[in-house]
Amino acid sequence: MEHLDADAQEQSPGRGGPDAATESFVAHRNLLFTVAYEMLGSAADAEDVLQETWLRWSGVDLDEVRDRRAYLVRIVTRQSLTRLRTLGRRKESYVGTWLPEPLLTTPDVAEDVELADSVSMAMLLVMETLTPSERAVFVLREVFGLGYDEIADAVGRNPAAVRQIAHRARGHVADRRPREEVSRAENRRVIEAFRKATETGDLQSLLDVLAPDVVLLGDGGGIRQAVLRPIVGADKVARLILGGLGKAPALTLRLAQVNGALALIAMTGDDLDTVMALSVTAGRVTGLYAVRNPEKLTRMERVTSLSR
Structure with missing residues (x-):
């Protein structure tokens, strides 16, 4: 998927200004990958989701987009939810235990305690026990701090339902995550x-x-x-x-x-x-x-x- 940014750069100037879609996508690419990876536990699938996200984003009229970051997160979340169904079928036939795909990460990730905890192998396995909707809501709310209205747009639920899902997911995770923080x-x-x-x-x-x-x-x-x-x-x-x-x-x-x-x-x-x-x-x-x-x-x- 390293070709994604190069492909994006070759796009002709679109609506919203010369290469505006490319610039916005590249600026938020690490964030979008992180959202997809936390939802899927697979870097390969996260890269595929980013490719699908770019294809949809490149056709958007940017003049109609108020918050480009929120719009991109919404696309990547919906694509990740779709991919989760495919992953679920794949895991059913997986030989032995399925573990998340490990990533060699930069030192700054360890400095961000909340981010490091959210992508740890133990936490990703806990999130495997959530339903797709619970996982999406938990990631967007607890890790990325999105508001309930934004999350509702991303997962196709109303804000009241999202609040209930978030409460349920938090309780589920709290019951299974380590209770002691280690320096x-x-x-x-x-x-x-x-x-x-x-x-x-x-x-x-x-x-x-x-x-x-x-x-x-x-x-x-x-x-x-x-x-x-x-x-x-x-x-x-x-x-x-x-x-x-x-x-x-x-x-x-x-x-x-x-x-x-x-x-x-x-x-x-x-x-x-x-x-x-x-x-x-x-x-x-x-x-x-x-x-x-x-x-x-x-x-x-x-x-x-x-x-x-």
């Missing part, structure tokens, strides 16, 4: 301890850094070997991790900013093997999300800019 320093300390224990094969140190009820989720997409169902419990998770590394002696772990938070990237020589996001609570790892499906790792070759 970035504490998060780094725990992840560094996890990495060291894993690289040295120290079972006891690994058990010490894992919460008793830690959950490991893996996504190989039927292409790469991965656990097909959640693995629960520190002993099971630790032995599985160390056993897996024992079969891949050339595997190395390095730290990276993934989805706005510190994560681990497993490399086999120069090849990317696994992206592992971690959730930390009370000084221990409570969740491990290992993405191995190569089709979901293509965005890890470059940094993705997110904004709100």
Whole structure:
């Protein structure tokens, strides 16, 4: 989808001024991608939604548009809702656990606590449990701070209904999200301890850094070997991790900013093997999300800019 901006630049001057549609689209592109990604959990699908959004936007009479940002968000939201139905059917036949597509993100995403939380692997999985309408309303209201009237236009509901959906979605998310905020320093300390224990094969140190009820989720997409169902419990998770590394002696772990938070990237020589996001609570790892499906790792070759 890197061609999108180039394609847009080639459009002839349209209504609203020379290249006005292009300028507005490019100015809000990172925001639009972020909206689509948070709703879909897939960068590839988010890029497709942006292409569809551009095609519709390029035919709009800009003289009739009062707020270009709001109009673009409305288009991308409606296209994302349509795409969610396709994704739902695709996930039904997915081999093993479906995890969101990880993104290599810029440091400024981590600085924006609310944005970083909203694109974290754990939060994206929580949002997977919402209905499409709830997900759209939650993202637009809680993450991007849109008013109920604007959201109503985007999702095709009246403001009163949107308020009810927002209340329901907030409660649903609150019941499932981590209740304790962890400082970035504490998060780094725990992840560094996890990495060291894993690289040295120290079972006891690994058990010490894992919460008793830690959950490991893996996504190989039927292409790469991965656990097909959640693995629960520190002993099971630790032995599985160390056993897996024992079969891949050339595997190395390095730290990276993934989805706005510190994560681990497993490399086999120069090849990317696994992206592992971690959730930390009370000084221990409570969740491990290992993405191995190569089709979901293509965005890890470059940094993705997110904004709100």
